[in-house]
Amino acid sequence: ALLNILHYPDERLHTVAKPLEVFDEALQTQIDNMFETMYEAKGIGLAATQVDFHHRLVVMDISEERNERRVFINPEILQKDGETVYEEGCLSVPGIYDKVTRAERVKVRALDRNGKPFELEADGLLAICIQHEIDHLDGKVFVEYLSQMKQTRIKTKLKKREKQNM
Numbered sequence: 001a002l003l004n005i006l007h008y009p010d011e012r013l014h015t016v017a018k019p020l021e022v023f024d025e026a027l028q029t030q031i032d033n034m035f036e037t038m039y040e041a042k043g044i045g046l047a048a049t050q051v052d053f054h055h056r057l058v059v060m061d062i063s064e065e066r067n068e069r070r071v072f073i074n075p076e077i078l079q080k081d082g083e084t085v086y087e088e089g090c091l092s093v094p095g096i097y098d099k100v101t102r103a104e105r106v107k108v109r110a111l112d113r114n115g116k117p118f119e120l121e122a123d124g125l126l127a128i129c130i131q132h133e134i135d136h137l138d139g140k141v142f143v144e145y146l147s148q149m150k151q152t153r154i155k156t157k158l159k160k161r162e163k164q165n166m
């Protein structure tokens, strides 16, 4: 089922997600609904926070063919190195793209959808996306890296658009 994606500056996007402890059928449904929502919204990642589910769960597919599903549960970044700048977007901040500086490579440990631990060394867009999604789980949206002036302009712009769409 398609889930509703929260739009910035919705306060719920600043919630810090709790670790996932229960691996039941409901979780599998939540994961499948998040993939369906991410693909429909043409995203390459989606954090549970964005669909108002405040547990540490991220789905991702950065492949061109849209057929390489990745699930990260209770993800932790073990190592960061290098620095890279990328023009990011966010499904919770539609139509806004801006440059963000992040670590070029990350080593991440997480659980897969069956609760099995794994470690991954990532670079490129995968590393950027992992950092962007874990920020969401920590209640952080990429626009918060931009200047105050830009953040104010973005809030005003999105507020106006929300009012028009009422």
Ligand SMILES: O=C(O)C[C@@H](Cc1ccccc1)C(=O)SCC(=O)c1ccccc1
Pocket: 042, 043, 044, 045, 046, 047, 086, 087, 088, 089, 090, 091, 092, 128, 129, 132, 133, 136
């Ligand atoms: O809001 C999200 O978490 C999804 C977000 C993930 C992301 C995109 C680009 C850089 C970092 C993280 C998106 O998928 S936004 C969709 C989009 O604009 C985009 C898609 C592919 C590459 C770049 C941007």
Ligand SMILES: [Zn+2]
Pocket: 089, 090, 091, 092, 132, 136, 142
């Ligand atoms: Zn985002």
